[in-house]
Amino acid sequence: MFLAWNEIRRNKLRFFLITGVLMLVAYLVFFLSGLATGLQTLNREAVDRWDADAIVLTDEADKSLAQSIMLREKEDNLKADQIAPIGQLNAIANNKDEKQNISLFAIESDSFIMPEVLEGKAFKNKFEVIASETLKSEGFTIGDRVKLSGSDDDLTIVGFIASARFNVAPVLYTDFDTFYSIKYGETSETNNTKLNGFIVQSNDVNAITTDSELEAIPIESFIEKLPGYSEQNMTLNFMIYFLLIISAVIVAIFLYVLTVQKINIFGVMKAQGISSAYLARSVVAQTFILAFVGVAIGLGLALLTGMFLPDAVPVTFDLPILLTYGAIFVIVAILGSLFSVRTIVKIDPLKAIGG
Amino acid sequence: MMTVLQLRNVSKSYNDGSKTIEALKPTNFEAERGKLIAIIGPSGSGKSTFLTIVGGLLSPTSGEVIINGRSLSRLNEKKRSKLRLEEIGFILQASNTVPFLKVKDQFKLMDRVKQKNMRANHLKQLMSDLGILKLKNKYPTDLSGGERQRLAIARALYTNPSVILADEPTASLDSERAFEVMELLQKETKNKNTTTIVVTHDTRLLDYFDHVYNMTDGVLTQER
Numbered sequence: 051m052f053l054a055w056n057e058i059r060r061n062k063l064r065f066f067l068i069t070g071v072l073m074l075v076a077y078l079v080f081f082l083s084g085l086a087t088g089l090q091t092l093n094r095e096a097v098d099r100w101d102a103d104a105i106v107l108t109d110e111a112d113k114s115l116a117q118s119i120m121l122r123e124k125e126d127n128l129k130a131d132q133i134a135p136i137g138q139l140n141a142i143a144n145n146k147d148e149k150q151n152i153s154l155f156a157i158e159s160d161s162f163i164m165p166e167v168l169e170g171k172a173f174k175n176k177f178e179v180i181a182s183e184t185l186k187s188e189g190f191t192i193g194d195r196v197k198l199s200g201s202d203d204d205l206t207i208v209g210f211i212a213s214a215r216f217n218v219a220p221v222l223y224t225d226f227d228t229f230y231s232i233k234y235g236e237t238s239e240t241n242n243t244k245l246n247g248f249i250v251q252s253n254d255v256n257a258i259t260t261d262s263e264l265e266a267i268p269i270e271s272f273i274e275k276l277p278g279y280s281e282q283n284m285t286l287n288f289m290i291y292f293l294l295i296i297s298a299v300i301v302a303i304f305l306y307v308l309t310v311q312k313i314n315i316f317g318v319m320k321a322q323g324i325s326s327a328y329l330a331r332s333v334v335a336q337t338f339i340l341a342f343v344g345v346a347i348g349l350g351l352a353l354l355t356g357m358f359l360p361d362a363v364p365v366t367f368d369l370p371i372l373l374t375y376g377a378i379f380v381i382v383a384i385l386g387s388l389f390s391v392r393t394i395v396k397i398d399p400l401k402a403i404g405g
Numbered sequence: 406m407m408t409v410l411q412l413r414n415v416s417k418s419y420n421d422g423s424k425t426i427e428a429l430k431p432t433n434f435e436a437e438r439g440k441l442i443a444i445i446g447p448s449g450s451g452k453s454t455f456l457t458i459v460g461g462l463l464s465p466t467s468g469e470v471i472i473n474g475r476s477l478s479r480l481n482e483k484k485r486s487k488l489r490l491e492e493i494g495f496i497l498q499a500s501n502t503v504p505f506l507k508v509k510d511q512f513k514l515m516d517r518v519k520q521k522n523m524r525a526n527h528l529k530q531l532m533s534d535l536g537i538l539k540l541k542n543k544y545p546t547d548l549s550g551g552e553r554q555r556l557a558i559a560r561a562l563y564t565n566p567s568v569i570l571a572d573e574p575t576a577s578l579d580s581e582r583a584f585e586v587m588e589l590l591q592k593e594t595k596n597k598n599t600t601t602i603v604v605t606h607d608t609r610l611l612d613y614f615d616h617v618y619n620m621t622d623g624v625l626t627q628e629r
Contacts, residue, residue, distance in 0.1 A: 052510075052517050053503075060505035060544065318501045321462060322560075323490025324518050325483070400462045 053329075054336035068304050069344045075297045076348030076379055079290055081365070083375050084356060086286040088364035093282075094273045096153070096182075096214040096221045100163040104130075104255045105272045106248040109265045113275040115246050116140070120264070122243040127261040130252035134161035137229045137245045140219060142199040148189040153219040154179070154198065156229030156245070163249050165223060170209030176227050180209040182220040187361060201232045217276055290375065294382045301337055301386035309333065309390040313397055321399035330391040334384055341383035345376045409567045409600050410436040410459065415468030417454050428454045430623045431468065436568070436600045441591055443611060444604045446620035452604045453572065455620065459602065460493055460570050461485045473567050490519050494561030494599075496571035501557050502545040508532075508556060509541040512563055519564055528563065535559045535589060551582040555589065562593055569594070569601040575610065587613040 058065045106128060111118030115138050125133060137156035142149055157163055159172060165180070170192045173180055181190060185207075190196070196205045205228070214221040226245070230238040250266065252258050258266035267275075274280050309316070316329055349372060356367050412434040418427045429451045436442055446452050457463040459470060461477050470477040472492050477485060495501055502511055512528055532538040535555045545553055554574060561569050571590065575583035591613050594601040603614070611617055617629040 052514065053506075056507075056510055057505040315503055318495075318497065319503065320486065321460070321489065321495050321497075322501065322515075323486050323488070323493070324514075325486050325490075328518055400457055 051332075051335045053332040054339060058336065058339065064308075065340060068300075069340050069347075071300055072297060072341055072344030072383065073347045073351070075293055075300070076345045076376070077351050079293045079297075079375055079379060080349055080352035080367070080372055081355065082286055082290050082293070083371055084352065084365040084367045086283060086290070087368045087371060088366040089282055089286070090279070091366050092215050092218045092364050093276050093279045094216075096155070096216040097269060097273055099165060099212065099214055100134075100249055100269075101251075102134075102163065102249045102269050103252050104250045104258060104266045104268050106250055106259060106264055106266050107246070109263055111265075113265075113267055113272055114277075115272075118247050119244055120247070122245055124261065124264060125248060127264065128248060128250065128259050130250040130258050132162045132251035134158065134163045134249040135226075135245050136163070136247055136249050137226060137233070138216075139229070139233055140217075141201070141232075143185075143190075143205075143222070144197045144199070145190055145194040150185065150188050150190070151219045152181075152185075152198075152222050153216040154222045154224065154229065154232065155216075156226045157223055159225060161249075162251060165211040165214065167209040167211055170207075173208055173224050173228075176225075176231070177203055177205050178208045179205045179222045179224040179228070180211050181207050181222050182212075182214040183210045184213045184215060184220045186210060188220070198232055201235065203228075203231050205232075217278075294375075294379060297341075297379060298382045298386035301341070301383045302389040305333060305337060305387045305390045306393065309393050313393075316394055316397050317399045317401060320397060326395045326397075329394050333390055333394065334387055337384050337387035338380065341380040345379050349376055407438050408435050409438050409473055410434075410602075411469075411471040412459070413469045413471070415458060415465045415470060417451075417458060417463070418466050427623050429458070429465070429625075432625045434618075434625060436602065438567075438598045438600055439595055440600055440615045441594045441613060442600070442602045443614040443617045444602060444620055444625070445606055445608065445611070445617065447606065450620045451623040451625075452620045454623075455625065456570050456572055456602065456604050459568070460495065461489050490564070492567045494564060494566035494569040496554075496557045496561045496569065496574045502553060502560065504545055507542055507544055508537060508548075511545075511556065511560055515560070515564055531559055531563060534593075550577045551585065554578060554582075554586055558586070558589060558593070562597060562599075565597070566599060569599055571601065571603045573605055573607075574603060575605065575607055580609065583607065583610065 107113060107115065107118035108120050122135065125135065134157060139154050141152060141154060143152045167180055168183065190207060192207055192209065194207045196207060198205065230242045234241045250258055255266050255268050319329065320326065353367060356365055359365055412432055414431045414433060415429065416427065416431040417429040418425050444452050444455060458465050464478065472488065475488065480488060503514065506514060529538065532541060535558060537552060537556050537559060540548060540552060548556065575586055578586060587610050590601055616627065619626050619628050
């Protein structure tokens with residue numbers, strides 16, 4: 051630390067520049083990580099709020115809620131602590147002023163996935179719905195009469211629940227009666243036992259059903275299969291991993307150049323009996339200081355940016371994730387510096403003193 | 406007087422293509438504490454080879470170097486590095502200071518690396534003896550050639566070495582400064598009871614030495 055710190059103090063400009071570069075890369079890592087978390091939330095928020103262990107869909111639906119259609123009586127083939135039937139459709143909601151893509155869920159108001167109503171009241175009568183509070187900022191209010199695309203019926207928003215989004219669309223919850231009217235119109239009478247699946251709480255996902263037409267899917271794998279979800283994650287994570295590699299390479303190049311410049315100084319120090327290990331530790335300590343300061347400033351800037359971003363930008367900063375990436379960033383930078391350690395070990399003190 | 410450095414039949418040869426070049430013919434040499442010894446000779450005569458072998462930076466082809474009873478050739482690089490740290494002080498032609506450390510931090514660095522046998526209590530005295538106390542907050546690049554050389558000597562003395570090896574310590578100095586540096590080396594060698602070996606081709610300085618050796622074509626002969 052002693053050598054490392056004194057060298058930084060003496061050569062402020064060059065270390066300021068490299069810290070600046072690391073800070074920018076770290077900032078980008080944090081921002082992308084925030085974006086990844088934000089986009090994930092957009093996709094899975096509603097599902098996370100169910101606090102469920104699994105979802106039961108038809109086997110042929112291949113884990114897609116919309117493609118899964120089964121009869122209500124399939125519930126008899128399920129064994130679990132809690133079972134909540136669910137119906138789902140996507141539509142455009144129109145309150146005459148605003149149009150908004152929404153996801154309508156049919157649930158039973160006494161099931162475990164029934165959300166807590168934060169404002170207004172729960173749905174009770176036909177055509178009453180409760181809505182994700184994110185719709186408030188889109189210009190929807192309690193009492194609004196909302197028309198859904200593909201249906202002649204009007205829905206009334208009677209309450210708001212905590213933010214819930216499914217596949218980017220804000221969620222409306224209603225009862226099955228309303229759902230059937232919206233979905234099947236005049237033929238609702240003959241379709242009123244059809245639903246999309248069951249949400250389940252159970253410790254043993256494999257034991258939920260033996261019905262070969264049904265598939266019990268752990269909730270995480272269901273989320274992974276949401277359209278676009280894993281693709282999005284993989285893209286953003288790929289960018290983050292790449293940035294981490296880039297930061298390691300930047301550190302490796304920078305410290306290597308510095309080390310090569312100092313070969314004579316290191317050689318003289320080795321001649322005086324200062325061990326390679328001490329010099330190597332000094333380089334690693336230097337990297338730690340640079341990366342740590344860069345990461346800390348980058349993190350601060352990212353959080354600051356987050357405060358000034360408009361709501362439309364889906365950035366959510368999850369501190370534990372950010373700190374993990376920060377730690378990885380520092381470790382990766384130190385790995386980059388190990389490249390120079392090899393050079394230090396190989397320096398021949400004899401050459402340095404001109405023997 | 407105690408013998409602190411001993412060379413027994415030490416030689417060094419290089420292979421240059423099909424020829425073998427003997428940089429140092431088999432040499433016997435002894436040095437005692439409190440003695441200032443000069444090795445003079447033209448460049449390329451093997452002076453530096455001699456110095457680097459004694460300093461444990463270069464392994465001899467044959468023979469044995471013994472410092473304070475320990476044989477260098479039996480040690481691995483790590484142990485030799487430690488022995489350099491404990492027993493040997495280098496004063497080099499090119500400055501052996503660390504450019505990004507202030508004068509006082511040059512000593513602090515040695516405190517960090519070597520934890521015992523230091524003169525931390527006497528550092529102030531040492532610095533004032535060598536006339537660098539006023540400079541303690543300066544960087545080496547702000548010092549004159551003479552000041553840098555005095556710093557290098559102080560650095561070498563600070564670790565209480567048994568042997569001080571100086572390679573052309575006066576090369577970059579004018580006569581007056583060169584005499585000053587030699588007087589310092591002479592005084593410190595007596596005071597600290599170390600052995601100081603100076604490689605030089607500056608014959609103006611020979612009066613300062615207790616013994617003078619001449620190196621010609623790899624053969625070391627005592628002149629005085």
